[in-house]
Amino acid sequence: MKEAYLELKDLTKSFGNDADKVVAVDHINLQVKEGDLVTLLGPSGCGKTTTLRMIAGFHTPTGGDVYIDGVSMNQIPPNKRPTAMVFQNYALFPHMTVFENIAYGLRIRKESNDEVKRKVEDIMRLIGLENLGDRQPRQLSGGQQQRVSLARALVMEPKVLLFDEPLSNLDAKLRVSTRLEIRKLQQRVGITSVYVTHDQEEAMTLSDKVVIMDRGLIQQVGSPAEIYSHPVNRFVAGFIGKANFLQAVVDSVESEQLVLQFLGKKIVAPRWNKEIKTGDEVLIVARPESILPEHPNEELVEGVVVNSVYFGSQMLYEVELPDHTVLQIEVADPQYHPIFTQGHKVGLAFKDRSLHVLPMEK
Ligand SMILES: Nc1ncnc2c1ncn2[C@@H]1O[C@H](COP(=O)(O)OP(=O)(O)OP(=O)(O)O)[C@@H](O)[C@H]1O
Numbered sequence: 001m002k003e004a005y006l007e008l009k010d011l012t013k014s015f016g017n018d019a020d021k022v023v024a025v026d027h028i029n030l031q032v033k034e035g036d037l038v039t040l041l042g043p044s045g046c047g048k049t050t051t052l053r054m055i056a057g058f059h060t061p062t063g064g065d066v067y068i069d070g071v072s073m074n075q076i077p078p079n080k081r082p083t084a085m086v087f088q089n090y091a092l093f094p095h096m097t098v099f100e101n102i103a104y105g106l107r108i109r110k111e112s113n114d115e116v117k118r119k120v121e122d123i124m125r126l127i128g129l130e131n132l133g134d135r136q137p138r139q140l141s142g143g144q145q146q147r148v149s150l151a152r153a154l155v156m157e158p159k160v161l162l163f164d165e166p167l168s169n170l171d172a173k174l175r176v177s178t179r180l181e182i183r184k185l186q187q188r189v190g191i192t193s194v195y196v197t198h199d200q201e202e203a204m205t206l207s208d209k210v211v212i213m214d215r216g217l218i219q220q221v222g223s224p225a226e227i228y229s230h231p232v233n234r235f236v237a238g239f240i241g242k243a244n245f246l247q248a249v250v251d252s253v254e255s256e257q258l259v260l261q262f263l264g265k266k267i268v269a270p271r272w273n274k275e276i277k278t279g280d281e282v283l284i285v286a287r288p289e290s291i292l293p294e295h296p297n298e299e300l301v302e303g304v305v306v307n308s309v310y311f312g313s314q315m316l317y318e319v320e321l322p323d324h325t326v327l328q329i330e331v332a333d334p335q336y337h338p339i340f341t342q343g344h345k346v347g348l349a350f351k352d353r354s355l356h357v358l359p360m361e362k
Pocket residue numbers: 015016022023024042043044045046047048049050051198
């Protein structure tokens with residue numbers, strides 16, 4: 001197995017001319033291992049779709065190159081690339097049966113009738129479309145249409161499968177079940193995949209690696225857990241999950257941890273970034289589940305509960321600090337903890353190991 005099966009090298013795309021040039025993708029580098037599913041995630045306009053379309057060959061890069069299995073794609077037109085795309089709107093032919101929709105690409109490739117039949121039937125079985133071959137797309141549900149679209153891509157045996165927000169036309173419940181199906185199938189077939197979404201939950205649950213993009217740049221590449229626990233900057237921390245941001249000063253640096261001064265109290269956090277020094281101003285990223293309201297004592301940062309909501313399995317608090325910052329706090333298993341209501345004074349215990357400290361951004 002090669003380390004990088006799909007590689008983007010210095011890939012760049014700008015649109016328009018000098019006067020109103022948009023740099024949609026700005027010199028990005030990415031390596032995807034064989035069999036991995038990688039999602040491109042980021043806010044609208046960050047360059048996800050443009051990147052996907054360059055891999056497929058629908059957009060010609062302004063600079064850089066795409067390599068698949070070690071081969072440069074620059075001179076290879078889209079229909080000759082070893083890629084297949086699953087589209088948001090399914091893009092099925094309305095007057096063809098499900099079978100013929102799936103068979104379409106194989107027929108263009110002039111494969112024999114026997115081969116076409118064998119491959120299409122195999123893939124229909126794999127995806128659970130066995131009894132739907134004679135139907136037309138309008139006789140299928142949205143979820144079934146999306147499965148046909150997936151079958152049509154997979155039957156071509158591409159080296160890299162590309163997904164362009166494939167679930168955005170489905171309702172919320174179907175989105176969740178279909179994304180699990182996609183993930184299971186992708187792992188079973190072992191196909192290298194690039195998946196574009198702006199839904200962070202989708203990205204976190206589907207991916208081996210998540211690529212966070214913003215304004216044409218890759219901000220971070222990592223496993224869902226790495227991205228959540230160790231975001232490289234404020235943008236990533238705020239984009240993935242909920243985060244409280246606290247400005248603090250480094251009191252001392254120990255081998256494995258930082259001691260921080262925050263509102264006159266000491267907070268300990270793991271020393272993840274080795275460049276942070278004593279005296280530095282830093283930003284603590286505290287996830288809502290990393291803070292626990294307790295009865296006040298002189299070692300804990302003080303706050304006042306401004307809102308508390310009981311959810312059974314969870315208690316949600318908003319706690320105002322003396323500097324008027326309001327923190328979002330989530331307590332799991334509330335029956336094991338004191339319950340506070342609006343107006344209560346609390347002391348805030350920070351769960352050391354789940355805090356993440358970033359250098360202050362200039
Ligand atoms: N054909 C085009 N001509 C001009 N500008 C374009 C074109 N396609 C995309 N852009 C611009 O490039 C930038 C990146 O667009 P892109 O579609 O890749 O973003 P995206 O992250 O996929 O966003 P979304 O989630 O909204 O689809 C945007 O500023 C967009 O307006």
